[in-house]
Amino acid sequence: METMGDIFTFLAGTPAIVGLVLTAAVIFLTSNSRLALSMLGVQYLLAGLVLTRSVQPELAVVRILVGVLVVPILYLTIRHVLPVPLSETETDTHAHSLSMDWSAGPLGLPLRVLTILLLSLALMRFFPDYQLLFQSLHVEPAVVTPDVALVAVWLIGVGAFGLILSGEVLRVAPGALTILTGFDLLYAHWNSNLAVVGFWSAFTLLAALAFSYLAAVQGLTGARLQAENEEVDR
């Protein structure tokens, strides 16, 4: 009979890695901020789960707690600046919050799917080259396992493309935080100093607060401009 520990160990393996790959892809593809933030929350949970394999459980829990705080910070902002989900107000072709329209430019789904495909191909092609980069020369055996190396680079890559293709704060924020999560997966293996973990967590929280503030300002500006336009129309 399987114990809870066995189930936990199983979940922290391939399922968590696959989950991280999928959450990053959804964050990149969707134009629905609520969905993106939900996936970000799941991503923090899975990253914490993956880290339980290699670092002290307490440190992994800290990462999960950070996610637990970051997501509501951004979610509350969305509630204030976007009373109605974007997908319900837009008239473009949509499927499950994904904009299908080429005219949506960088936010359009086709371009983003293409980006994801090309990125996956590149990551698989160069996997033998970069997975060795992250191994410590001083510690045996190698601590960063190949699956963690792959998913970390995937998160960083998808997050970076998310930044490049997005302008709105609410789309940039999940991308940027995805990059930090990807790097954290590697860095937790390299440096498990408690002070560094604390500083990193504080930095992540402050970054979420800063994004939240900027999103609120951007939302208020949009609302003001909309009100002004309506006034002019009348």
Next chain:
Amino acid sequence: MSPIPGPIILLAVPLIAAAAAYLVRRWALLAALIAAVSAAAIAALCLSLPLEQSAFVLEQEVAFGRPVVVLGQTLVLDPAGQLWLAFVFGLAAVYYLIAWRTPQGRSYFAFNLVMLAMYALVVLLHTFALSVLAFAMSATLAVFIIQAGQQASVRGAQRYLLVTLLAVPLLLAAAWFLDQSTLQPEILAELSPADALAAAGLADAAFQRALLLAALGFGLLLAAFPFSTWMPALAADAPPIVSAFLFTAGQAMAFFLAFRFVQGAPEVLSSPGLSVVVHLAAVAMAISGGVMAAVQRDLGRMFGYAALSDLGLVLLAFNTGGTRAIDLTLLHLVARSVSITLLAAAIGIVQHRAATGQLAALGGVARRLPVATIALILGALGLAGFPITAGFPTRWAVSRAVWNWVQVLAPSSMQSTNPGIPAPAGVEISGVPGQEWVWIITLLALVLSSVGIIVGLIRALAAMAGTQPRDDIARQPIFATALLLALIAAAVLVGLRPQILVEYVSSAAQALGLF
């Protein structure tokens, strides 16, 4: 009673002042006074208190150099950090006084003081990763004062946040790779010759990766080409004094981190690739900043591009100064701070009174705000390196150093056994004939940088001149005028007698101990 350790003062005073300034944020004078007095007091303590022994301050014994252990981390002030903090806190005190009469947003004083506490933490921590993270936290706090509650574009704040956010992983990874590149002699001794050779190869590869990542990370923080776009965007959106703070104190702290990184691996300085990259980035920044400053239609953006162009000169100073590179770099960092402060204060007053920075809407402002206009002229000319302004001595020194390189590397000099031309101090000549073109282009970049900024200034003045009455613009307040006059005097003084800064700059350079 045991003496108070310096690190506690450096962290507690700005944090307590921040809380007080936040509570009285509705009364700008009170908030400005609290902030300015606390920052100036710390700057004075940093300049006057010895690190080796305790001293009495207000009848209280203070041991400024005594280490403190907090949560397992040792916080200690070293001589380089002491001078660095004196500079940053002193500069901040001036900005607080200016901000009283040219409002920068209600939360400016409180948030900025917390940022200063973070800067102190950067200096006090001696673990590079923690210093980087402390700096990153200060940058996230900066977002709030960059935006300052304005419902306008968020581009400047967002770009600043993103460059910091991207720089942090790069720098942490660089530090890790650097650590990997150091091979322990006892481990090497246990390896066979073949394994030792392979290990040395791996260590060298790790070192190269560390260098690349550090170049990218610091390139982002220092707005090195091609990561420069955040500076003009920030200057366009942020209140001018906030921009000035980030361009002077913020970038000084980024330089501090860079020097700290190099202290951990001095061999970085002898890497030829790094020298080429820094040189190219500096030339590109000087040219692009100068050219773009000439064509702007907004005072804020012009300020951003001028500061960017001048930042290229800081990197050139580092690359061309030979054994005095650190002295020259630090001297220019201080001198440019004077010019930037003057320019930002002038733009702040103009924007505050005219309610815009758009050149098209500034007609007649020069007659209404004459002192601010003079400050604008001197500040911009300082960034252009015009004689008798603060930027001139160091720009002249860098230009001379570049000219020396041109002469030394000219084919005729290289072929001659006794060329009779002194090489740049302390620098071995390893160039090849014909390489003088690199340095001639560098000289042209310096000229373009200056000309571009001056053309931008002339366009701004042409827009601000005009005889139309501007009764809608209130005359500038007396205190702001007095501050501007004091800054003008400081700019001219530094321009005429840069020696007054040399002692402090040399002490800081020696304390860094990179050469």
